[in-house]
Amino acid sequence: xxxxxxxxxxxxxxxAALDDRGKLxxxxxxxxxxxxxxxxxxxxxxxxxxxxxEATFGWGWLADLLAEAGIPTHxxxxxxxxxxxxGRVKNDAVDAKTLAHLLRTNxxxxxxLAPPPAREARRLVRMRAGxxxxxxxxxxxxxxxxxxxxxxxxxxxxxxxxGRRLLSQLRLPAISQQRLEACLRLIDQVSVEVELxxxxxxxxxxxxxxxxxLMPIPGIGITVAATVVAEVWDxxxxxxADQLCSWAGLTxxxxxxxxxxxxxxxxxxxxxxxxxxxxxxAVHALRNxxxxxxxxxxxxRRGVKIAxxxxxxxxxxxxxxxxxxxxxxxxxxLSKPSVEARSFAVMASR
Numbered sequence: 001x002x003x004x005x006x007x008x009x010x011x012x013x014x015x016a017a018l019d020d021r022g023k024l025x026x027x028x029x030x031x032x033x034x035x036x037x038x039x040x041x042x043x044x045x046x047x048x049x050x051x052x053x054e055a056t057f058g059w060g061w062l063a064d065l066l067a068e069a070g071i072p073t074h075x076x077x078x079x080x081x082x083x084x085x086x087g088r089v090k091n092d093a094v095d096a097k098t099l100a101h102l103l104r105t106n107x108x109x110x111x112x113l114a115p116p117p118a119r120e121a122r123r124l125v126r127m128r129a130g131x132x133x134x135x136x137x138x139x140x141x142x143x144x145x146x147x148x149x150x151x152x153x154x155x156x157x158x159x160x161x162x163g164r165r166l167l168s169q170l171r172l173p174a175i176s177q178q179r180l181e182a183c184l185r186l187i188d189q190v191s192v193e194v195e196l197x198x199x200x201x202x203x204x205x206x207x208x209x210x211x212x213x214l215m216p217i218p219g220i221g222i223t224v225a226a227t228v229v230a231e232v233w234d235x236x237x238x239x240x241a242d243q244l245c246s247w248a249g250l251t252x253x254x255x256x257x258x259x260x261x262x263x264x265x266x267x268x269x270x271x272x273x274x275x276x277x278x279x280x281x282a283v284h285a286l287r288n289x290x291x292x293x294x295x296x297x298x299x300x301r302r303g304v305k306i307a308x309x310x311x312x313x314x315x316x317x318x319x320x321x322x323x324x325x326x327x328x329x330x331x332x333x334l335s336k337p338s339v340e341a342r343s344f345a346v347m348a349s350r
Contacts, residue, residue: 005099006053016096077111121230128197216332219285235323278312
């Protein structure tokens with residue numbers, strides 16, 4: 001067996017190969033192109049080959065390429081890879097050799113290789129979330145311009161029909177007026193893209209049973225459910241709800257030694273997308289009496305922000321059991337489709 005470590009970069013990558021005894025066969029820097037990479041892999045030997053690379057920007061094409069060639073592939077988890085991050089000498093050659101060594105000795109901290117359908121679904125929900133954040137920043141700029149000129153806003157939604165009438169009637173100084181109009185034009189353009197992404201999301205998840213099982217949970221709508229499904233994809237990789245919450249960064253950090261245990265704030269290490277949508281869903285979930293009681297109980301002791309995170313963790317726990325069971329979680333089981341779910345299916349079928 002030959003163990004190959006690849007330190008992947010956009011233009012040039014480092015490839016190191018070790019044999020069964022740990023002897024270095026080669027350590028080369030090659031262009032990051034399929035032909036050159038396969039040429040290097042072919043020079044390893046006639047023995048079977050296993051490849052490892054670190055989770056980095058743009059790794060999907062390499063994983064697909066190796067899978068199509070039938071080469072066993074592993075992806076190292078960068079946060080757990082202390083052998084590389086704490087080394088006294090750290091460069092591409094050392095990184096590639098260390099990856100191969102960890103794979104050979106069965107000490108590699110592996111990350112999950114998401115299949116292509118999961119990566120495509122993630123790309124869609126993350127793009128939509130990015131567009132919504134861009135639109136929110138533009139709206140904040142509009143509010144800032146109005147505040148600078150002392151313009152009062154009486155309506156709840158400045159960008160609704162009455163708010164738009166107010167904005168169209170404003171006559172601000174030239175530069176401020178130009179910036180205001182530019183922001184409004186961009187908001188409209190981004191809104192069109194958000195609506196298009198919503199339609200694509202509904203088409204993709206229209207008949208996904210996992211989304212249907214999540215939607216009875218308070219605070220979870222179609223967008224949140226689709227995001228959770230796209231990011232988690234295979235809930236079987238988590239044996240408990242606590243593992244899923246830890247993966248989403250919603251569990252407290254811990255520093256323990258002997259009998260001394262210190263727990264801090266949530267780790268925020270893991271899927272920031274799941275963590276974000278769960279915290280957003282927690283705001284709407286407070287309409288549920290049980291979840292509101294949890295929120296009030298924690299808020300009294302720890303404050304509003306920590307209470308919202310506690311509700312987010314409870315929602316993700318419920319989502320774990322809903323994804324694991326064909327009938328949904330026991331607290332909010334799958335029964336008749338909700339009005340939102342029915343409209344979702346109708347719009348997706350058009």
